[in-house]
Amino acid sequence: MAGLVCDIVTPQALLYSDDAYMVVVPGVEGEMGFLQGHVPLVSVLADGVTRVQNQKDGDAKRFALQGGYVEVTGEKVIILADRALPVDAIDAGAVRDQLAGLEADLAALSDEEVSKSTLPADVAWCQVQLKAIDAA
Numbered sequence: 001m002a003g004l005v006c007d008i009v010t011p012q013a014l015l016y017s018d019d020a021y022m023v024v025v026p027g028v029e030g031e032m033g034f035l036q037g038h039v040p041l042v043s044v045l046a047d048g049v050t051r052v053q054n055q056k057d058g059d060a061k062r063f064a065l066q067g068g069y070v071e072v073t074g075e076k077v078i079i080l081a082d083r084a085l086p087v088d089a090i091d092a093g094a095v096r097d098q099l100a101g102l103e104a105d106l107a108a109l110s111d112e113e114v115s116k117s118t119l120p121a122d123v124a125w126c127q128v129q130l131k132a133i134d135a136a
Contacts, residue, residue: 003019004036005076005077006020006077008052008065008079008081009078019054021036021053021056022052023051025045025079026047034072038074042070043069045065045069047066047067047128050062050063050079051063062132064090065082065083065084065085066081066082066125068084090133095129095130095133096126096130102122105119
């Protein structure tokens with residue numbers, strides 16, 4: 001057993017739950033890494049990639065995530081993300097098509113309409129996914 005449990009939760013569902021050796025998350029001031037025994041912490045997350053390494057020398061599972069919070073105890077890391085996907089489940093072509101459509105929709109709106117829509121967040125989510133694929 002790795003001694004640390006990592007849960008990644010979105011508003012829709014529990015996306016991931018497993019033992020981990022180390023978890024690295026994108027914080028607003030840079031990446032943060034957690035091992036078993038880390039002091040308790042609650043922090044805001046930035047858009048980016050979370051890496052969960054199940055074994056000390058193993059490969060990391062990667063997740064694109066947008067916004068949220070991380071809560072850490074000595075035994076558990078809980079990531080509460082606004083949106084999250086495993087990087088290996090992202091279809092780059094589909095995301096690029098979606099991004100083009102969203103950018104066209106944005107271009108057709110006034111600044112006031114843009115400020116009342118979720119389109120900027122949707123565009124940012126597409127960009128996070130594409131960056132996560134490129135970093136893989």
